[in-house]
């Protein structure tokens with residue numbers, strides 16, 4: 001049974017209240033339900049929320065029965081809090097495919113039917129609330145009472161992450177946020193193009209109206225620029241993916257590999273994606289430079305990786321130490337190199 005969630009604050013008339021914090025408040029926003037508005041200017045890299053799960057489902061391909069089983073374990077006040085969250089029900093049946101292909105296995109068919117019934121049904125249900133609010137958590141998904149109030153933007157100013165070391169979801173600002181600005185996160189992979197994003201967001205029951213979802217045909221528009229960048233990010237991602245991780249030393253031997261990673265980093269920054277993905281790209285650049293004995297560049301890239309990692313996930317994030325230790329090692333190599341160049345002996 002999950003631990004009682006002492007952090008739940010729900011006012012008597014059930015208008016949502018933000019977790020006690022100095023950074024944001026919750027307000028009703030036209031066309032979006034509620035959302036989170038900055039109470040003051042917030043610098044990039046600020047951890048604005050640490051949130052414990054309200055309801056956890058320990059599998060990715062959850063069924064209605066799995067949500068019901070988890071809900072059954074909640075306390076009465078947790079159950080009440082769950083039903084204050086936004087629900088994605090009431091969507092038109094005509095907006096969804098009317099048939100499931102006969103080749104779809106029975107369990108998957110049941111899952112699709114359960115989800116379809118929830119989103120097109122007349123009232124909030126356990127599933128329709130789960131669908132609109134759940135976030136990946138380890139091998140499964142969870143609903144968080146406070147994180148659930150953040151709306152989506154395809155170019156958001158904040159990012160969320162499940163931090164397994166502290167057993168909490170965290171939200172960090174990815175860029176400086178002005179007082180009065182809405183704080184947003186992206187519900188979808190920012191690499192995805194407008195069409196795929198629209199399909200994914202349809203499952204939450206809304207059409208995104210952000211600048212990146214504008215008219216991509218208009219060459220003067222932000223949407224055009226953004227689409228071009230995302231396309232290049234996808235291409236570079238594909239070209240470098242198989243040479244990263246455990247095969248990074250192979251990548252390090254390939255001419256032009258580091259330049260591709262650098263280009264990827266530039267594009268991600270231009271697209272406002274100051275998150276763990278960008279930190280990972282700089283980290284790999286640092287490791288490749290170390291392998292190729294370019295310690296000077298390795299230190300620059302490594303320091304960037306550590307800074308971005310800290311800003312978007314925090315120093316208590318599980319693999320932060322790996323980043324920090326690698327950079328210290330590269331710095332030590334650089335110091336030795338400088339010492340030798342100056343004729344010093346260790």
Ligand SMILES: C[S@@+](CC[C@H](N)C(=O)[O-])C[C@H]1O[C@@H](n2cnc3c(N)ncnc32)[C@H](O)[C@@H]1O
Nearest residue numbers: 032033034086132133148149150151152204206
């Ligand atoms: C996780 S909840 C976010 C908080 C929610 N607005 C509320 O009132 O509690 C997700 C729902 O918020 C709404 N939403 C989120 N981002 C939106 C956006 N960019 N435009 C319109 N609606 C949005 C959609 O109804 C979506 O299903």
